[in-house]
Amino acid sequence: MTGVSARSLLAGPVEVVHVGLDMVASAAEAGGAPVTRVDFLPPAGGDPDRLALLDQLLAPPLGSAIDAANARALARLLASRPHLVGVGLARDVIPGMTDGLFLHAGPPIEWARMCGPLRGAIVGGVLLEGLATDAIEAERLASSGAVTFSPCHHHQAVGPMAGVVTPSMPVWILEDQDGAGKGNRTFCTLNEGLGTVLRYGAYSGDVLARLRFMATDLAPVIANALSAHGPIDVRLMMAQALQMGDEGHNRNRAATSLLLRELAAAIVRTAERERAARAIEFITGNDHFFLNLSMPLAKCMLLAAEGEPLSSLVTVMARNGTDFGIQLSSMPGRWFTGPAQMVRGLYFPGYSAAHANPDIGDSAITETCGIGGFAMAAAPAIVQFVGGDAADAIATTRRMRRITAGSNDAWTIPALGFAGTPTGIDVRKVEECNLLPTINTGIAHKTAGIGQVGAGLVNPPWESFHAALVALAANARERI
Amino acid sequence: MTGVSARSLLAGPVEVVHVGLDMVASAAEAGGAPVTRVDFLPPAGGDPDRLALLDQLLAPPLGSAIDAANARALARLLASRPHLVGVGLARDVIPGMTDGLFLHAGPPIEWARMCGPLRGAIVGGVLLEGLATDAIEAERLASSGAVTFSPCHHHQAVGPMAGVVTPSMPVWILEDQDGAGKGNRTFCTLNEGLGTVLRYGAYSGDVLARLRFMATDLAPVIANALSAHGPIDVRLMMAQALQMGDEGHNRNRAATSLLLRELAAAIVRTAERERAARAIEFITGNDHFFLNLSMPLAKCMLLAAEGEPLSSLVTVMARNGTDFGIQLSSMPGRWFTGPAQMVRGLYFPGYSAAHANPDIGDSAITETCGIGGFAMAAAPAIVQFVGGDAADAIATTRRMRRITAGSNDAWTIPALGFAGTPTGIDVRKVEECNLLPTINTGIAHKTAGIGQVGAGLVNPPWESFHAALVALAANARERI
Incomplete structure (x- = not known):
């Protein structure tokens, strides 16, 4: 804490940049000095127990050991080379997928605690699988235990928003072709488009018809084109x-x-003319089509960073619309959860915050990998979708550098002098800087069956990071 | 001119921002003050005759009449709605095109004064038209008067680099569908790709084979797709x-x-499978394919702004590799020329400024319409192609605001808070600010038959703007 308490201390005019107690700044202003206020909180929010843990985790020797572990985990992430290698049915390609199992976004959750849009997507999934003929029957079935639920992340998959994956859905298959993660595979459904879609909890007839078209027409066309084309370096595509x-x-x-x-050319060469044209129209009609590739891309890179003992890097951030969960590299599979937060954003006409569900979806895997909210400086036009102005977009990327272990020099941002994207969220830095990750996201209607109502920015809950910090310290004590 | 001549004048430490004679700054530096130099020249480069003309053209009543004329011309430009409506053969669709006539970039020029790459492209055109069987015979024919030459701009066409259009080449057809320019049509060849291509003066067998593929395969495929698809709003595409x-x-x-x-979908539905695939591959294989649409788009918008009495707005900037020419809205068809300048840029491996031809091509029509160098702030990644850094790109767009009459709010730049592109170069402002337009451009090898050797930034010659200013004043005297 610092400050200049009164103008009389100085001979000349003075401007005060104030960090700390407001009382001091008020005194300076009363003395006639212009004051610029800077938000300030002591590290770890000033909680004495967390501060003591943080000190242990930052200072040598433990701090240096964690730094070294993080460097190794980040190096593995940066060395991974995910390629799009195919499209297959979830039941055929996702590890552990069985009939009657539905995957969903975020940490584990039982039916009773599921939010509206997640329940809506599950109802849609039951109808799509032909397990029920109407929504009431589908909901009864889903709540009865006849369908079992598991997080996408437990199956190397990721799903946007509700993230529901049922056995008969086609999924992208990505495979890491280099580095420590070589051979890792990740999975994601194909993106349906915006508006009234399953992932936002809608399950009307046109939603299901679109999903059937995607399974019977779109996916086979793309799968055949990919076979003819060969693997696609999606990491390079993201760089562009x-x-x-x-x-x-x-x-x-x-x-x-x-x-x-x-x-496109491979689609033309491998599909019947009208099927090729419809597949191309589906892709070109949906600017978000690539989202369902950027997510498994990020997941694949982060998988390579998992399992580094002592590492404080975050390798998963995911929400099921009720809970937000994170995982650390050093404790793969262990969730640290807190309540999903409300999104601050722009709403579609006719909707407001009163209609919004809390934050939902596995798509925060992009931020976990240094893109999305972390790369907003690359995408100033996005402020028209999520709010704010171009300067905010630049400032957000700059701010995220304070909580990350390094940068990805293969993913550069022209407007920042081609600096790499800030990558590898360090739970210690989050606590030290009192600065949560910024996530760009869509907003779902809180009622099942409706769909998207807006888009905006959101932060994880502090509870996740506090719990991760405590577990990291306990884990470190066992090892050192 | 201002400055602080010596530190002793002031009680405290001082930093000097110096504008004017270097002697003053040197004295301040000798006195111990840090000096920031700002380039400065009096308006019109300090030439007393031009200064007097400029005063007349800026002060009321003439200045206000010119301002009003410029506002009308700019409004017409902004109201134009060019659409891509088709592809046809130059001989069938370009006004005044006849067998034996070759169009070229820039102001009029005879064979004897043509630069290497323009001669190379004409040799290629003679071979393509089947008028000769080898380069020596082609060159003899071209220099004999058997082929006649005319600027693209005299035929509502534009051509990148050498800009050679021969009767059998396919061309894009754009048509203005609204405003004062409604019905105006502009034309441009289809882009060949980078490297060893006709527009950079190359005429080898593969260059000609590619041009034949474009005429026999690519153009018909695109023409049929366009017919099925309907007109495309290329102005909106540029906005995106x-x-x-x-x-x-x-x-x-x-x-x-x-x-x-x-x-793509229209291509698939209208072309035989393998022809469709090859057309798509040709387009996707060339990131510059759209350049030959952005040029006639700009030309079409500027045509709408032509013919406004008294207007000092520039409606054409074009170079033939020897001369640089501009035209004003108030005097359509009248060229004001000066020597084409050398480009400052980045060279491909193995090439340097010693190999470079002076500035060439009609592509400066993009800057004339407020994009290209004027919109560099939208494209920070371009500095890797033309040199400089992201801050330079932002600064260039900001600087071009000083010499333009307004901005195009349909073409916005996210990084500048969605400000419109600076549009409508005012020859008076260029002289008043001593600030020439900045043009992004490719660099051709100066010898016929080689091709592109780099890319960079260039300015027009002062001679063009000085001559336009004098003519504008004479023209105004006749009218007022």
């Missing part, structure tokens, strides 16, 4: 998209365009 | 591309991607 105004989470127009450029 | 890191002259990756998205 970041030079073209995308941030890889809420703005995917460039990457979607680049994906079509890459696949 | 400016949000995606393009500036519309040297970076066209986004617009090319958006064009493919728009046309």
Whole structure:
């Protein structure tokens, strides 16, 4: 804490930059000095127990050991080379997927605690699988235990918003072709488009018809085209998209365009004419089509960073619409949860915050990997979708550097002098700086069956990071 | 001119921002003050005759009449709605095109004064038209008067680099669908790609084979797709591309991607499978494919602004590799020329400024319409192609506001808070600010037959603007 308490201390005019107790700043202002206030909280929110833990986790020797572990985990992430290698049915390709199992976004959750849009997506999934013929029957079935639920993340999958994956849905297959994660596979459904769609909890007839078209027409066309084309380096595509105004989470127009450029000729050569045209129209009609590739891309890179003993890097951030959960590299599979937060954003006409569900979806995996909210400086136009102005977008990326272990020099941001995206959220830095990750996200209606109502920015709950810090310290004590 | 001549004048430490004679700054530095030098020249370069003309053209009543004329011309430009309506053969669709007539970039020029790359492109055109069987015979024919030459701009056409259009080449057809320019048509060849291509003066067998493929395969496929699809609003596509890191002259990756998205399904539905695939591959293989649409788009908008009595707005900037020419709205068709300048830029491996031809091509029509160098702030990644850093890109767009009459609010730049592109170069402001337009451009090898050797930034010659100012004043005297 510092400050200049009174103008009389100085001979000349003075401007006060104030950090700390407001009383001091008020005194300076009363003395006639202009005051610029800077928000300040002591590290770890000033909680004495967390401060003591943080000191242990930052100071040598433990702090240096964690730094070294983080460097190794980050190096593995940066060395991974995820490629799009195919499209298959969830039941055929996702590890552990069985009939009657539905995957969902975020940490584990039982039916009773599920939010509206997640329940809506599950109802849609039951109908899609032909397990029920109407929504009432589907809901009864889903709540009866006849369908079992598991997080996407427990199956190397990720799902946007509700994130529901049922056995008969087609999914992208990504495979890491280099580094420590070589051979890792990740999975994600194909993106349905915006508005009234399953992932936002809608399950009307047109939602289901679109999903059936995607399974019977779109997916086979793309699968055949991919077979003819060969694996696609989606990490490189993301690098190009970041030079073209995308941030890889809420703005995917460039990457979607680049994906079509890459696949179009192969689609033409391998599909019947009208099926090819319809597949191309589906892709070009949806600027978010690439989101469902940027998510498993990020998941694949982060998988390579998992399992580094002592590492304080965050390798999962995910929400089920009720709980927000994170995982650390050093404790793969262990969730640290807190309540999902409300999104601050822009609403579609006719909707407001009163209609909004709390934060939902696995798409925060993009921020976990240094894109999305962390790369907003690459995508100033996104402020028209999530709110704020271009300067905010630049400032957000700069701020995220304070809580990350390094940067990804393969993913550069032209407007920041081609600096790499801030990558590898360090739970210690989050606590030390009192600064939570910024996540770009869509907003779902809180009632099942409706769909998207807006988009905006959100932070994780502090509870997740506090719990992770405590567990990290306990884990470190066992090891050192 | 101002300055602080010596530190002793002031009680405290002082930093000097110096504008004016270097002697003053040197004295201040000798006195111990840090000096920031700001380039300064009096208006019109200090030439007393031009200063007197400029005073007349800026002060009321003439200055206000010119301001009003410029506002009308700019409003017409902004109200124009160019659409891509088709592809046809130059001989069938370009007004005044006849067998034996070759169009070229820039102001009129005879064979004897043509630069290497322009001669090379004409040799290629003679071979393509089947008028000769080898380069020596082609060159003899071209220099004999058997082929006649005319600027593209005299035929509502524009051509990048050498800009050679021969009767059998396919061309894009754009048509203005609204405003004062309604019905205006503009034309441009289809872009060949980078490297060893006709527009950079190359005429080898593969260059000609590619041009034949474009005429026999690519153009008919696109023409049929366009017929099925209907007119495309290329102005809107440019608006989107400016949000995606393009500036519309040297970076066209986004617009090319958006064009493919728009046309791909129609190509699939109207072309035989393998022809469709090859056409798509040709488009996706060339990030500059859209350049040949952004140029006639700009030309079409500027045509709408032509013919406004008294207007000091520039409606054409074009170079033939020897001369640089501009035209004003108030005197359509009248060229004000000066020597084409050398480009400052980045060279491909193995090449340097010693190999470079002076500035060439009609592509400066993009800057004339407020994109290209004027919209560099939208395309920070372009500095990797033309040199400089992201801050330079922002500064260039800001600087171009000083010499333009207004901005195009349909073409916004996210990084500048969604401000419109600076549009409508006012020859009076260029003289008043001593500030020439900045043009992004490619660099051709100076020898016929080689091709592109780099890319960079260039300014027009002062002679063009000085001559235009004098003519504007004479023209005004006749009218008022």
